[in-house]
Amino acid sequence: MTSASDLRSGKTDRDENFPVASWIIHPRHRALILSFYNFVRTADDIADHASLGADEKLRYLDVLEAELLGKGDTQKEAVSLRQALAERSMAPRHALDVLVAFRMDVTKLRYENWDEVIHYCRYSAMPVGRFMLDVHGESTATWAASDALCAGLQINNHLQDCGKDYKNLNRVYLPRDALAASAATVEMLGEAKSQPALLQCLHALAARTETLLNESKSLNAEVKDFRLGLDIAVIQAFADKIVGMLKVRDPLSERVHLSPLELLGYTFGGVAGEIIRRAMGRRPLTRPAAGA
Template sequence: MQEQEEARLWGAHDVSSSKGMKDENFPVGSFLIAPRVRPAVHAYYRFARIADDMVDNAQLSATQKVDRLTALRDVLYGRRRPPAGRADGWSAVVLRTVLQEHGLPLEVGGDLITAFIMDAEKARYEHWSELLHYCRYSANPVGRFLLMLHKESEETFGPSDALCTALQIVNHMQDVKGDLKTLNRCYVPLPWLAAENVGIEDLLLARSKPGVRRVFDQMLAHVDALNEEAARLPALVKDRRMRLEAAVIVALCRRLSARLRHQDPIAERVALTKLDGLRALSWAMRYIR
C-alpha cells in the first residue's frame, strides 16, 4: 500500500531537465562566490531547479504537481523519505543536510516550494500586491539564503528582498510571451491591461500594442523603485566576494530593466549580453575594498 502511494506521489519518472546554472539569466554560484560555500549554493540551485521542472512539466496535472511538490517539501522537512534512486527526491535530502550543517532555516528551501505550488494552482494575477506576494516566496528566499550562508546581518534582508523581487519581475517580463504560450501563465496584472484597453491575448501578438507598452512601462517604474532600494545592498555586505556578487547582480538588474524599456519583449526575447556582464563587473569593482 505504501509503495503504491509512493508511486502515485513521485510518478514513474524523474522530470528534472538538463538545464544548469549556466542557462540562467543571472549569475548562480559564479566565480565570485567563495569555493568553501559553492557546494551549498549548488545544492540549493539543484533543489530549486528540480522543483521548477516539476511545476513546468506539461505531462503532470495540476494535482500531480502539487502532490509531488508537497512530497519534495516533506522530504526537506524530514517528514518523508524519497524513493530509492530518485535524484529529484534526494535533492531535498542533500539540501536539508546542507542547511543543517550551516545552521540555516529550512524555510529558505520550503518557501520556494510554496511559490511553485502557487504556479501550479494560479495562472493569473489581479493586483500588483499579489505579484509581490508571489515574489516573497519565489525569489526573496534565494537572496536570504546567500546572505545567511555568508553570515551577513538581517540589515541586508530588506535591500536583498527588493533586488530579488526586481529580478523576478524582469525575468517574468523577459518570458511574458513564452510563459503565456507554453505554460498558460501570466504575471502581468490583468486590471492594468484592461485599463489600457488591451487584453491578455495581446501578449501573444507579433509586437506590443501601445497599451501593452504602457503596462510594461508601469511595471518597470515599480522595478525602478525596487532597484533604488536594492542599490543599498552591496555597501551593507561584509564578505568581500559576496559584496562583489551582490553589486554585479544589482548592476545587471538595472541594465536588463533599461533594455526592457527600449526593446519589445513581445517582439523578441530581451536578454543581457556579454558586454552587459563586463560593464556590470566593472561597475561592481568599486566595492572591492
C-alpha cells in the same frame, strides 16, 4: 513515482539571469548554494512541466518538502539539500518558502494587482536572497534591500518571459489592473509583436520595477562579506541593464536578455566598481526614479 530529477527541464545555473555560486563567492559556500539551487530548480521545473497535471505537480512538490524535512530518501535534490543544511546547522525555512511559490504557480494563473505580484515574489524570489545572506552570516537587517533586489529580478523575468508564460503555461504575472489601465488584454500576449496598448503596459511595469530595484542599491554596502558584496554588485548591474532594455523594447519581438559578452562586461564592471567603492568608503549611488 518517477524521481523529480527525471522531470528537470535541462536548465542549469548557467542559464539564469544572475550568477549562481559564481567564482566570486568563497569556495566554502558553493556546494551548499548549488544544493539549494538544484532543489529550487527541480521544484520550478515540476511547476512548469508541460505534461504533468496540477494534482501530480502538487504531489511531487509535497514529496520534495517531506524529504527535505527528513521523511524519505528517494529524491536526491531534497536529500542533498537536507544534508548540506544540516552540516551548517541551518534550517530549511527558505527552501520551504519557495515551495509555496511553486504551488502558487500550479494553482494561480492570474494576478489582480502589483501587491499580489509582490506577494508572489515574497515566496518565489525573496527567500533566495535571504538564504544567501544567511549562508554568509549576514544580519537580517539586510533583508529589506535584498527583498527589493530579488523582487526586481523576478519581475524582470516575468516581463522578459511574458509571452512564453502565456503561450506555454497560460500563466500571466502582469497585473490585471495594469493591463486594464493601458487598455491591453491578456490575449495580446499571444501575438508575435506587442500592440501599442500592451507595450505601454509593459514599459510602465518596467519603470515601476526600476523604482523597486533602486530601493536595493544599499545592499552591497550593508553586507559585511567582501565577496558577497562583489556578487551583489554584479547582480545589480545585470538587473539594471535588463530593466533598462525592458523600458524601451518589446519582449514579444525583441531581445531583452544579456549576451555572453554583455554578461562578461557587466560582471567585471560590477566587480571593479564595488572594489573601488569599498576602497574609498563610498555609499552606492542611488538613481532617481524615472520621472522624478
